Amino acid sequence: MEKxxxxxxxxxxxxxxxxxxxxxxxxxxxxxxFYLLTLVGNITIIIISYLDPPLHIPxxxxxxxxxxxxICFTTxxxxxxxxxxxxxxxxxxYGGCVVQxxxxxSLGSTECILLVVMALDRYVAVCKPLHYAVIMNPRLCxxxxxxxxxxxxxxxxxxxxxxxxxxxxxxxxxxxxxxxxPALLKLACVDTTINELVLFVVSILFLLIPPALILISxxxxxxxxxxxxxxxxxxxxxxxxxxxxTVVIIxxxxxxxxxxxxxxxxxxxxGKFISLFYTMVTPTLNPIIYTLRNKDVKDALKKLxxxxxx
Numbered sequence: 206m207e208k209x210x211x212x213x214x215x216x217x218x219x220x221x222x223x224x225x226x227x228x229x230x231x232x233x234x235x236x237x238x239f240y241l242l243t244l245v246g247n248i249t250i251i252i253i254s255y256l257d258p259p260l261h262i263p264x265x266x267x268x269x270x271x272x273x274x275x276i277c278f279t280t281x282x283x284x285x286x287x288x289x290x291x292x293x294x295x296x297x298x299y300g301g302c303v304v305q306x307x308x309x310x311s312l313g314s315t316e317c318i319l320l321v322v323m324a325l326d327r328y329v330a331v332c333k334p335l336h337y338a339v340i341m342n343p344r345l346c347x348x349x350x351x352x353x354x355x356x357x358x359x360x361x362x363x364x365x366x367x368x369x370x371x372x373x374x375x376x377x378x379x380x381x382x383x384x385x386x387p388a389l390l391k392l393a394c395v396d397t398t399i400n401e402l403v404l405f406v407v408s409i410l411f412l413l414i415p416p417a418l419i420l421i422s423x424x425x426x427x428x429x430x431x432x433x434x435x436x437x438x439x440x441x442x443x444x445x446x447x448x449x450x451t452v453v454i455i456x457x458x459x460x461x462x463x464x465x466x467x468x469x470x471x472x473x474x475x476g477k478f479i480s481l482f483y484t485m486v487t488p489t490l491n492p493i494i495y496t497l498r499n500k501d502v503k504d505a506l507k508k509l510x511x512x513x514x515x
Contacts, residue, residue: 216298219289221382222477232481233290239485240283246492247272249506257505263341264330264445267323268495270350274319275488278312281305282383282484289382302384306365309383309484313460315357317411320453322349324419327446332429364407368400382477383484387464408464416457423450441500448495455490459483 222229250272254265285305289295297305329340368386374394381388386404390397423446430442463479496502 215377216296216300217302217377217379217384219285219295219297219382219384220378220380221286221289221295223295229290233287236283236286236290236481236485239489240279240287243275243279243283243485243488246489246496247276249509250492250495250502253502253505253509257508259501260505263326263346264323266346267319267326267350270353271316271319271323271491274312274316275491278309278316279485279488281308281312286382286485297384302379303365303369306369306384306386306389307361310365310386311357311361313357314360314411315354316456317415318353318356319350320449320456321415321418322353323449324422324453325349327449328422328426331426331442331446360407360411364403367403371395371397371400381480383480385480387476404464408461412457412461412464416453416461419450419453445499448499451494452491455487456483459487 222232251269254260254269254272282305285297285301289297326341326346330337333340364386368389371389371393372395373392376392376394379388379392390400390404393400426442426446430439430446433439433442459479459482463476463483496506
């Protein structure tokens, strides 16, 4: 019993990239750069969505939620990662690991559902334009956002709690740079078949069903856009929808690769780099993608930079 509880007393050693000291210095600069870009880019999206009246529509309400979520998600992981990359100490307290696991799981799961909600918004806007304002009313938008956040929190409470119930029998060297479920399962000193089954089921619910629904909605959107007679209307519809679809592909592609591959084929170093990409790089790409491919956002950004937005 004493061994089983030892990890809760001394915390964990995050091995991360400690086998490559020179690489750690490079990664420190990269993580710091992307973290700062994430903060600047997503805060800018939130500000212009709030200040610019033309952006007071459901699409940008959900985009603001996504930006706030990305800020929280990266902040739950980046500071600890920077400390471990920079200093000789690679440790994280048990409490710190628990907080990191719950918060990252909750925020990551929330994004899975929020991207589906954003696809629903685009479907209604393109396929039912005359009823868009009635269907996507402020109350429904708030309810959909609340459901997204609640579903992420619920998944985190169930999934993380189930994982943390496992005995680690004194194993506290975590071969990762963050506290993540697959890495923690490898430390357990008991059979984790049930936990891996739960992980697989949760992955289907949050990583396979949502992108399937998104692809179905975009199938209907594509049909509706091709029926439009105006070339300008087609261009605008494809522009706004392609931004969201690009974010979906990058987000789900990296996480599906991480969580749904068989454990016996899991290359640890490769997995770390994939985790680094979706935790640090993806939140930076979202505002860039929406800015570069969206005229409304670019116009609002220009007004902000020239002082015309107040």
